């Protein structure tokens with residue numbers, strides 16, 4: 001069985017983001033590039049499924065990003081992925097959800113898979129729409145937000161979280177799966193894993209290799225960024241030391257009254 | 263893109279406030295674009311719900327009570343909305359920014375060749391072009407993205423960002439024919455609802471959230487719930503509380519949980535880590551109760567009360583209840 005995991009490379013979500021007031025650009029200096037958190041969970045799910053399946057199951061990570069970020073993928077290889085495929089091309093710059101999903105789908109058709117595991121949401125773009133668009137372009141079932149998954153006789157059985165509870169769902173392979181954070185904490189790369197990752201391949205792909213019928217990048221994108229700005233500033237408020245419970249409660253109650261919230 | 267279509271997410275005829283927010287905004291958008299505003303409601307309970315949706319300023323409501331929507335995962339919904347979009351013609355499709363809303367939006371985008379404005383909190387229309395305003399990177403950046411001229415565009419709409427106002431000339435209701443042909447791939451075998459009856463976190467006007475400082479699951483019930491109910495709000499949590507198993511993950515607020523924008527957010531025993539902050543920083547007023555005056559949450563609260571939550575919260579609940587009586 002071949003499991004492919006899509007991984008986006010994003011600015012460290014734990015770093016405080018701010019806009020340089022002079023250049024009006026996001027300050028990237030000192031901000032490391034990491035694997036999108038949801039995608040680490042997707043990779044963890046793939047590694048667990050591989051361990052359970054045994055045999056000749058392989059896990060391939062796929063990413064589409066600027067060339068300079070390529071080596072960040074070693075982290076996924078160190079966690080235990082067998083190999084990586086990296087799609088990078090100047091012609092992809094400016095891609096939106098539609099163009100990203102289309103380009104990715106054509107590359108993924110070339111790579112081939114029995115199970116495609118995608119993260120639920122990126123930390124930077126936060127559209128959460130790439131998985132659905134990918135599934136349509138690939139013509140495979142789309143089962144999202146899984147907290148458990150099981151494969152038997154070519155059938156995928158999933159327990160998935162919903163906004164109000166959970167569902168059990170089944171569908172045929174090949175399929176696209178996205179994972180919830182409850183699937184399991186991503187493992188740490190072991191020293192052996194880190195050493196081994198240096199020898200694993202990151203196969204490069206360009207647009208010429210995948211042959212597209214439709215435009216991608218800013219030409220193919222259906223959305224165009226017009227402006228961006230920091231949110232309205234939110235100043236530091238008051239601090240009140242409460243002598244006891246009643247005094248603390250009174251301070252809050254007075255504040256709520258002042259703001260007409262009670 | 264002239265018309266506007268609202269996708270109504272519901273469960274056996276029960277929907278959330280965001281439906282009415284979208285229905286209201288759809289009218290404004292359709293008027294600015296010179297087109298019509300319609301809603302699509304499919305699945306068991308659709309016809310009943312349509313009566314309620316019709317009280318909003320729409321031109322038409324398309325319904326089908328098709329039971330397949332409860333049997334197959336999203337596939338029938340994608341087919342129906344695609345069919346409605348093709349029948350109504352070039353349009354902007356509004357979908358709530360929820361888990362399944364995002365799935366639907368992505369799938370429709372591929373089918374209709376449409377752009378997506380994600381997590382939209384405001385629309386701007388100029389010369390027939392729709393631009394979507396969305397917070398990105400956990401609210402650190404507010405972007406404006408225009409949908410390039412095309413037949414279809416999609417926006418996933420953030421709950422609580424638009425006002426809902428009933429009224430308008432009664433919309434006509436019509437049956438949406440079942441689209442034929444495509445086999446459905448994923449079968450729902452079991453569907454379990456947890457914590458029903460509680461107000462949805464994303465649309466609660468007040469959120470009282472608890473963190474590791476509460477020390478266990480009980481205070482969420484005995485301390486926070488009474489305060490939340492007194493204020494007409496809902497209970498939320500930090501990831502630390504969800505990870506500890508004190509509350510279900512559906513209550514988690516933050517980077518990897520829900521984004522909430524209530525008028526009032528009360529953080530109880532929450533330190534204010536960046537990953538928590540990004541899920542609640544756009545709230546109206548923020549009040550924190552924390553033992554530690556140096557907790558990070560002080561930096562973005564309007565009021566931090568330094569003290570023991572176990573002593574302060576019950577007193578506060580009493581004050582709020584007395585004020586209501």
Ligand SMILES: Cc1cc2nc3c(=O)[nH]c(=O)nc-3n(C[C@H](O)[C@H](O)[C@H](O)COP(=O)(O)OP(=O)(O)OC[C@H]3O[C@@H](n4cnc5c(N)ncnc54)[C@H](O)[C@@H]3O)c2cc1C
Pocket residue numbers: 037472473474475476499500501502503514515516517518519520530531532533534535536537538541551552553554557569570571572
């Ligand atoms: C990839 C990633 C994603 C994450 N996503 C999220 C997310 O979506 N949401 C989220 O919340 N976190 C998230 N986190 C975790 C986040 O970094 C913090 O660990 C978490 O928010 C801390 O939760 P907390 O504030 O409840 O706990 P703590 O940081 O332990 O804070 C507890 C607070 O309670 C106070 N306290 C203790 N006792 C009392 C008392 N009796 N009365 C009053 N105050 C008291 C303490 O002073 C302290 O400030 C994420 C982390 C990572 C790495």
Ligand SMILES: Nc1ncnc2c1ncn2[C@@H]1O[C@H](COP(=O)(O)O)[C@@H](O)[C@H]1O
Pocket residue numbers: 006007008009036038039042062063064065100117118119120121122123125126127128129130131
């Ligand atoms: N450029 C990319 N390369 C690899 N995977 C991606 C890329 N963009 C999106 N994805 C995948 O799609 C998921 C959802 O992304 P999004 O819809 O942008 O929030 C991510 O968690 C990734 O798994």
